[in-house]
Amino acid sequence: MLTSHKAPEYQKAGDITSPKGFAAAGLHAGLKYKRNDLGVIYSETPASSAAVYTLNHFQAAPLKVTKNSIEEEGKLQAIVVNSAFANACTGKQGDDDAFAMRKHMAQHLSIPEHYVAVASTGVIGEYLPLDKIKTGIDRLAPKPTLEAADDFNRAILTTDLIVKKTCWTMEIDQKEVTIAGAAKGSGMIHPNMATMLSFVTTDANISPQALHQALREVTDKTFNRITVDGETSTNDMVLVMANGHAENDELTQDHPEWETFVEGLRQTSEDLAKMIARDGEGATKLIEVQVDGAESEQEAGEVAKKIVGSDLVKTAVYGADANWGRIIQAIGHSNAKVDPDAVDIWIGPFQVLKESRPLPFSEEAATEYLKSEQVTIKVDLNVGHANAKAWGCDLTYDYIKINASYRT
CATH class of the missing domain: 3.60.70.12 (L-amino peptidase D-ALA esterase/amidase)
Known part of the structure; x- marks a missing residue:
């Protein structure tokens, strides 16, 4: 602002x-x-x-x-x-x-x-x-x-x-x-x-x-x-x-x-x-992660980057799999303060987790959303008032092809 x-x-x-x-x-x-x-x-x-x-x-x-x-x-x-x-x-x-x-x-x-x-x-x-x-x-x-x-x-x-x-x-x-x-x-x-x-x-x-x-x-x-x-x-x-x-x-x-x-x-x-x-090598999608409710901006940024950097999250996005478990595991091994009973998660417009408990959502609609060229994941840690964003891309078969032959 x-x-x-x-x-x-x-x-x-x-x-x-x-x-x-x-x-x-x-x-x-x-x-x-x-x-x-x-x-x-x-x-x-x-x-x-x-x-x-x-x-x-x-x-x-x-x-x-x-x-x-x-x-x-x-x-x-x-x-x-x-x-x-x-x-x-x-x-x-x-x-x-x-x-x-x-x-x-x-x-x-x-x-x-x-x-x-x-x-x-x-x-x-x-x-x-x-x-x-x-x-x-x-x-x-x-x-x-x-x-x-x-x-x-x-x-x-x-x-x-x-x-x-x-x-x-x-x-x-x-x-x-x-x-x-x-x-x-x-x-x-x-x-x-x-x-x-x-x-x-x-x-x-x-x-x-x-x-x-x-x-x-x-x-x-x-x-x-x-x-x-x-x-x-x-x-x-x-x-x-x-x-x-x-x-x-x-x-x-x-x-x-x-x-x-x-x-x-x-x-x-x-x-x-x-x-x-x-434009990540072999990428088909931009992933934006928004983290709210952190104790500090630094911790919000760390969590956001943990999520967007997770190979499991990146491959799930590539496969259009709305597997919020991969998001929660990435949050769990950050150094930020996290209350295991307070985390909310959204995949695009779909809230999939509230207070660390699963919510019902349409798998078909979420899969369709994850086929978009830009995917947004939102997390609210609910332990503070700081926020931050991070960006990454999906992980595809082409990434391996490009880097396996980089010098040739």
Whole structure:
């Protein structure tokens, strides 16, 4: 719920180049057989920047480079991204290659090296074909167009079936502020943080410190609430650039419309998170879990993620089986406070459990509901007043087929 008087207004046609002063490009550099595999997001001026990273112990070389760049002064002007090769578990050569990508991109755009972030996604343990990447960088020509943004969006995909993009506009200090995002991710998704690549651009005027604070707050409620397969990757991050071209007064927590900006960032992040969950490898359905009546928002989120991450729940949804027992077992092994005699559960519009006791419902109608492309499960723990959501997808035969032949 916004505490400010201005709500974001959805802009369906928007993309990462929609905020003022941003451009993008993407192309085929020969890393894949024929699809785009190299891209860049570019800001006309240095932008306040913040990022959150995977907590996997084996963090890939590009993350080290991006952290190094942002720590210099909290600003970036470009993000160069390749797919096909993760550049993870590649030792000193991998680090050197990631820094070489940063240097070559900086030279190409005539900007300082520490204004460039690097991201990679693909197969772990293989070295980058650096000559192809450098040649591709030399051909990147960022443009402020939807077509250029789409070229970028396609360049970052791996097993994704669709591009993931969104855009919101809002009014702050009587200035139009735009927030847009692009993401990749469909498998190895169980972020904390992040198991995906997600890039957000905005023309808001905000300091790096305030931007990092907003991103942390939003990430915990969006990207950290999705799961596809319980796996956490080595490479992934969410990165935000804010170049100030909207010319609003600098945003801080004390700004009267701070919550308007945070809500816009949350909406952008939630859109991308749900798209990633819906595009889970082999998935046919998006699952949304709403948990109410928890002792804290953290515990509500934990329970919601336990349910949506349960293989038993995911397979039941795939099979359109209204088996609420699989939901209750997932709740039961969370660390949240649970009263075993007080839980209510709904599958879509059908209440199937009240005070932890079964209710009669139409199996046929519930089965028909579970055939929908989006399935909602609601739980009320009845031990408090906090709530949270989480998102995931069903688990199908195709998930096994895709991952059994990932490298071939």
